[in-house]
Amino acid sequence: MLYTLRYIWLAPITLPMVLFNFFVGNKLIKVEKGIFYFYSPKATLYSWWFKTFKFAAITQGAVITMLDKEYINSKRLIIHENTHVLQELTLGMSFPIVYVLNSIVVWLMGKDLYYDNWFEKQAFRSEKTGRSLELWE
Numbered sequence: 001m002l003y004t005l006r007y008i009w010l011a012p013i014t015l016p017m018v019l020f021n022f023f024v025g026n027k028l029i030k031v032e033k034g035i036f037y038f039y040s041p042k043a044t045l046y047s048w049w050f051k052t053f054k055f056a057a058i059t060q061g062a063v064i065t066m067l068d069k070e071y072i073n074s075k076r077l078i079i080h081e082n083t084h085v086l087q088e089l090t091l092g093m094s095f096p097i098v099y100v101l102n103s104i105v106v107w108l109m110g111k112d113l114y115y116d117n118w119f120e121k122q123a124f125r126s127e128k129t130g131r132s133l134e135l136w137e
Contacts, residue, residue: 006089007034007062013093014061021046026065029072035062035085039069059084060096076127083123 007014018036021028024045026038040046050056050067056077057066064081071077088095099119107113114120 006092009092010061010089013088013096014063017060017063021063021065027069029066029069035064035082037072038063038065039071040065040067057081059088061088075130079131080123080127083126084119087119087122 014036021036021038026040026044026046029037029039031037040050046058046065047067050058055067056071056074057064057080059065059081062085064078064085066072066077091098099117102119103113103117106116109116115124
């Protein structure tokens with residue numbers, strides 16, 4: 001019940017991102033445990049963004065968009081991105097704002113705005129342990 005409420009809480013981000021992914025030509029791989037997994041074929045807005053900024057995936061709401069369809073088989077990447085889903089389920093609509101503010105603060109401190117972001121550090125820790133935060137257990 002609690003997770004159902006969290007998904008409703010996150011719907012204002014998730015639903016537009018599902019529609020946006022279809023609009024820009026991304027392909028749905030699967031929907032599992034309330035998370036939509038997309039990949040970005042060549043020549044889409046996302047594929048340009050991924051290659052320019054050297055990201056393999058992005059999570060927006062309960063939507064994970066990956067550069068390549070085969071990335072769905074990367075346990076580390078899925079653990080990392082599922083950690084972001086849990087972070088977003090916890091913080092709801094405030095997550096994007098808090099994430100960006102954290103990046104700005106660490107950058108102003110002379111640190112890396114991505115790798116020193118608290119949310120990224122938590123996701124990388126989850127990768128190293130081989131376990132995502134236990135969202136569904």
